[in-house]
Amino acid sequence: MTALLERVAKAASTTAFGLSAAAVAFFLLAAALVVGFLFWQTNNLLTNQVLGVLTAEARILSSEMKVGGRAKLAETVAAMSHLRGTGLYYLADAGGVKIAGNLNRIPPELTEDTHGGVFSYQPAGDDSASHLAVAIPVDLGSDVRLIVGRDIEDQRAFADSIRLAFLLGFGVLSVAGLLGGLAVSRLILNRMDAITATSRSIIDGDLTRRIPTSGSGGELDALAGNLNEMLDRIEGLMSGLREVSDNIAHDLKTPLNRLRNSAEAALRDPRGAEAYREGLERTIEKSDELIKTFNALLLIARLEAGPLEESVETFDLGRFVEDVTELYMPAAEEAGFALSIEAEKNVFVRANRQLIGQAVANLIDNAIKYSRGGEPGSAITVRAYREEGRPAFSVGDHGPGIAADDRERALKRFVRLEASRTQPGTGLGLSLVAAVARLHHGEVRLEDNQPGLKVAVLLSGKCMIAASPASGSADSDVSAGIAAQ
Amino acid sequence: MRVLVVEDDRETAQFLQKSLKENGHTADLAADGEAGLALATDGAYDVLIVDRMLPRLDGLSVIKSLRAQGNRTPVLILSALGEVDDRVKGLRAGGDDYLTKPYAYSELLARVEALGRRTAPEEQQTRIAVGDLVLDRLSHRVTRGGEHILLQPREYRLLEYLMQHAGQVVTRTMLLEHVWDYHFDPQTNVIDVHVSRLRAKIDKNFDKPLLHTVRGAGYTIRDGPA
Numbered sequence: 249m250t251a252l253l254e255r256v257a258k259a260a261s262t263t264a265f266g267l268s269a270a271a272v273a274f275f276l277l278a279a280a281l282v283v284g285f286l287f288w289q290t291n292n293l294l295t296n297q298v299l300g301v302l303t304a305e306a307r308i309l310s311s312e313m314k315v316g317g318r319a320k321l322a323e324t325v326a327a328m329s330h331l332r333g334t335g336l337y338y339l340a341d342a343g344g345v346k347i348a349g350n351l352n353r354i355p356p357e358l359t360e361d362t363h364g365g366v367f368s369y370q371p372a373g374d375d376s377a378s379h380l381a382v383a384i385p386v387d388l389g390s391d392v393r394l395i396v397g398r399d400i401e402d403q404r405a406f407a408d409s410i411r412l413a414f415l416l417g418f419g420v421l422s423v424a425g426l427l428g429g430l431a432v433s434r435l436i437l438n439r440m441d442a443i444t445a446t447s448r449s450i451i452d453g454d455l456t457r458r459i460p461t462s463g464s465g466g467e468l469d470a471l472a473g474n475l476n477e478m479l480d481r482i483e484g485l486m487s488g489l490r491e492v493s494d495n496i497a498h499d500l501k502t503p504l505n506r507l508r509n510s511a512e513a514a515l516r517d518p519r520g521a522e523a524y525r526e527g528l529e530r531t532i533e534k535s536d537e538l539i540k541t542f543n544a545l546l547l548i549a550r551l552e553a554g555p556l557e558e559s560v561e562t563f564d565l566g567r568f569v570e571d572v573t574e575l576y577m578p579a580a581e582e583a584g585f586a587l588s589i590e591a592e593k594n595v596f597v598r599a600n601r602q603l604i605g606q607a608v609a610n611l612i613d614n615a616i617k618y619s620r621g622g623e624p625g626s627a628i629t630v631r632a633y634r635e636e637g638r639p640a641f642s643v644g645d646h647g648p649g650i651a652a653d654d655r656e657r658a659l660k661r662f663v664r665l666e667a668s669r670t671q672p673g674t675g676l677g678l679s680l681v682a683a684v685a686r687l688h689h690g691e692v693r694l695e696d697n698q699p700g701l702k703v704a705v706l707l708s709g710k711c712m713i714a715a716s717p718a719s720g721s722a723d724s725d726v727s728a729g730i731a732a733q
Numbered sequence: 734m735r736v737l738v739v740e741d742d743r744e745t746a747q748f749l750q751k752s753l754k755e756n757g758h759t760a761d762l763a764a765d766g767e768a769g770l771a772l773a774t775d776g777a778y779d780v781l782i783v784d785r786m787l788p789r790l791d792g793l794s795v796i797k798s799l800r801a802q803g804n805r806t807p808v809l810i811l812s813a814l815g816e817v818d819d820r821v822k823g824l825r826a827g828g829d830d831y832l833t834k835p836y837a838y839s840e841l842l843a844r845v846e847a848l849g850r851r852t853a854p855e856e857q858q859t860r861i862a863v864g865d866l867v868l869d870r871l872s873h874r875v876t877r878g879g880e881h882i883l884l885q886p887r888e889y890r891l892l893e894y895l896m897q898h899a900g901q902v903v904t905r906t907m908l909l910e911h912v913w914d915y916h917f918d919p920q921t922n923v924i925d926v927h928v929s930r931l932r933a934k935i936d937k938n939f940d941k942p943l944l945h946t947v948r949g950a951g952y953t954i955r956d957g958p959a
Binding site for chain 1: 815816817818821833835837887913915916917918919920921922923926927930949
């Protein structure tokens with residue numbers, strides 16, 4: 249019982265209940281105004297009807313007086329008084345002595361009033377209660393006083409029943425509204441309790457918990473859905489953070505150890521100054537590599553943490569990819585590759601230019617590093633194009649490629665596939681490309697280039713601002729030399 | 734050159750002061766933003782090196798205050814925040830160059846010297862000469878010993894930047910930023926290949942080399958030994 253009362257009290261203290269109570273109060277006020285207005289109008293109508301009848305009767309009785317004099321008037325009043333109806337009459341002489349009528353006296357409420365009004369009277373043969381009536385005086389000169397009235401007890405009963413109905417309705421509506429408010433707030437409270445309980449679990453460290461949904465597809469379900477999506481994102485970021493710290497712990501300790509070993513070896517070297525110099529140079533080289541790795545790792549983490557809105561700019565993707573490729577042309581040529589570019593021009597995108605450049609650079613660098621240059625068919629092809637209305641670029645080589653089973657893994661941080669272990673590198677190149685793609689709501693596809701590997705980066709269609717009417721790469725120009733500036 | 738180093742890390746500040754002195758410059762130190770702003774306002778410095786995160790008044794506020802006073806002294810911003818957004822904010826605040834920590838001292842020195850000797854745009858020469866190598870910026874024509882040298886557009890811009898900073902060390906990063914307008918890590922020695930191709934065109938058939946590699950730092954173009 250106490251628990252129930254506590255639950256009710258809790259529900260009653262909620263915002264939902266407060267809002268429901270306010271809505272019910274507003275509704276009741278509106279209802280009271282409407283019913284009050286109707287009641288007042290009905291009352292007015294009925295009163296005007298009665299007054300109309302009384303005025304008509306007064307006119308008839310005045311003409312009776314004019315035509316037949318006081319005797320005729322007394323006869324008519326007496327006759328009308330004997331009719332079983334609601335008519336009330338009182339005819340007296342100038343001295344106040346009653347001549348005819350069914351009223352025993354001039355009601356005290358009307359003695360001073362020359363316009364008539366409402367009064368109470370005791371009907372003959374009815375001891376139950378006094379009745380309400382309305383009467384007007386009829387001006388017939390100074391020798392007689394005539395009052396014509398109507399019993400309006402039925403009207404009063406009607407008004408009383410309306411009042412009672414209204415009060416009952418008001419009461420029922422109030423109770424029903426408050427009970428409804430309690431029920432609604434209880435329902436909301438139950439959902440909120442579920443959200444609170446889930447939040448509590450998450451605060452306590454269980455990031456796998458999700459807010460239950462009822463499946464009704466209502467606003468609370470939408471809210472729960474959005475919160476769950478947010479929790480998925482947070483969980484992803486947290487696991488990313490854990491992964492980064494694991495990576496730092498595991499993959500950065502090794503080069504740090506190498507750095508230390510190199511310094512120790514230099515100190516132990518009997519050659520002295522010359523060895524120290526070499527050792528210091530090696531230390532600088534190794535710390536530069538470490539800084540590079542660390543910077544790439546931080547950049548990936550930062551890209552995954554959220555958008556870099558301020559650095560977004562509009563540029564021609566085709567021209568830019570061609571430009572970056574041109575930077576690599578001499579290096580590729582020296583490494584024995586035929587580097588070619590197929591770029592569809594006038595595909596204007598709104599993206600982070602430097603990060604797109606970094607992605608293109610990483611892909612070309614990978615292609616040079618991991619495919620065999622100087623052999624027949626050692627070609628690297630860079631493309632900028634549109635696919636399904638999305639801006640895209642790709643780098644394809646004819647190297648050993650990546651086995652289908654390893655492709656997803658190759659996009660993860662610090663993954664160094666067996667074939668690439670002998671090559672210098674941080675193991676972050678492709679994961680940085682993947683992070684850049686994700687930042688632009690796009691994706692990275694690793695495909696078989698038959699032979700070799702083709703890495704395609706598809707940006708979101710939302711990144712595209714405008715494109716030339718030509719579709720596909722119809723207007724692409726292929727240049728295998730230095731691009732025109 | 735007179736350099737003001739506004740850096741709150743004492744060890745770093747002293748290292749910079751000592752290194753700059755070894756390279757023939759004088760360097761004053763300020764350990765917080767307010768002291769840095771007061772010194773920069775009063776003193777006549779050729780270059781300011783300002784750390785971004787400073788006690789009392791942050792680096793960007795120091796630069797904004799200086800620019801608001803009309804002080805146009807070139808500023809090199811040092812910061813651990815090295816993303817594109819951070820650079821953009823730094824340069825918009827009035828910084829002239831931006832260097833991310835950790836940096837190589839040779840990179841810092843090259844940038845400080847480039848800022849200190851930078852010529853104003855209105856004073857830019859239309860003809861730059863280093864020894865018998867002449868670059869005409871109006872006709873985009875390059876000659877050495879009167880002999881015309883045919884360069885690709887990018888090679889021309891590379892040479893123009895090197896000649897603008899003749900006698901100074903120019904790092905690979907500086908070349909990537911100023912000639913290509915790229916602020917990302919190219920991963921490989923792409924700049925070296927471009928420079929070696931340029932060298933083949935301007936030095937190969939001549940007795941005296943002009944384009945020199947400065948080990949561990951970058952490149953310099955000068956009429957004399959590196």
